[in-house]
Amino acid sequence: MTSIVNLEISSEGTGLAELFESVPSLACEAEAGVVSDGYDLWLSGASKDEIESGLADASTIEDRTLVNGSEEQWLYNVTFAPDAIDLFEVVLEEGGTILDASASGRSWNLNIRVQERSDASSIHTRLEELDLEPTVIRLYDTSDETGSQSGLTQNQYETLVAAINYGYFEIPRDVSMQELSEELGVSHQALSERLRRAYRSLVTSELDVSPEETEPALSSTLSD
Incomplete structure (x- = not known):
């Protein structure tokens, strides 16, 4: 297990x-x-x-x-x-x-x-x-974990929760990334990178793959 x-x-x-x-x-x-x-x-x-x-x-x-x-x-x-x-x-x-x-x-x-x-x-x-x-x-x-806890650091977890609460994931969005970064007191770049790493942690944990296993697909996507 x-x-x-x-x-x-x-x-x-x-x-x-x-x-x-x-x-x-x-x-x-x-x-x-x-x-x-x-x-x-x-x-x-x-x-x-x-x-x-x-x-x-x-x-x-x-x-x-x-x-x-x-x-x-x-x-x-x-x-x-x-x-x-x-x-x-x-x-x-x-x-x-x-x-x-x-x-x-x-x-x-x-x-x-x-x-x-x-x-x-x-x-x-x-x-x-x-x-x-x-x-x-x-x-x-892993069979017992919830999606909000899958391999996330506390900062990543809190950032995702804040993004949900402020409506960042709504369609259309209720808040832009710049506005969200100002609310959280971090730079636009820092927020973007924190979200990206949080997404990656969720995906690698939920799909039960190692970060290394995702590299070829990621590289292919970026080169398209």
């Missing part, structure tokens, strides 16, 4: 620990469907100069490349040093698939799909052995 486990994990000791130490206000969200070397991470909560400086000074980060960005957040492809704890690799090794990963306030929040509940236990045990202080927020079978 496929299950989803929502874990909160300390960022201390992970590959981004030094970056969070130097930039305490940093927020991070992993890009779904990573197909390149390293990990694609959206970084925000500080100026670009502060983030660049923190990345450059972090000994746990071997390489980084700026991929994309706006005035408030930037997408970096990050490669961790060999001796750093690679949180994503740990989950993969224990049989989990990360549907969504975000970090702020020096803690990670992960939604992980596992084929058996014993895999969730193995992931938790491994993280404990690495002193990452894992806390299970929620563990549920």
Whole structure:
């Protein structure tokens, strides 16, 4: 029975620990469907100069490349040093698939799909052995989940609820994306990207496919 486990994990000791130490206000969200070397991470909560400086000074980060960005957040492809704890690799090794990963306030929040509940236990045990202080927020079978909870972070869930309440999904729309972004106090770009990642989390969870499995179809669509 496929299950989803929502874990909160300390960022201390992970590959981004030094970056969070130097930039305490940093927020991070992993890009779904990573197909390149390293990990694609959206970084925000500080100026670009502060983030660049923190990345450059972090000994746990071997390489980084700026991929994309706006005035408030930037997408970096990050490669961790060999001796750093690679949180994503740990989950993969224990049989989990990360549907969504975000970090702020020096803690990670992960939604992980596992084929058996014993895999969730193995992931938790491994993280404990690495002193990452894992806390299970929620563990549920995919057959029991509701559409509004499928692999979403709290921010994504609250954004979708707000979009529904303000009539963004009505036909015709009662509110534009610009108006919704102003109501939520985020930039138009940040809202667009948050909604896109929320849609992707819902689809990959509901259809029971990994983010990687959706890549060919996505690439084909974008090239049309």
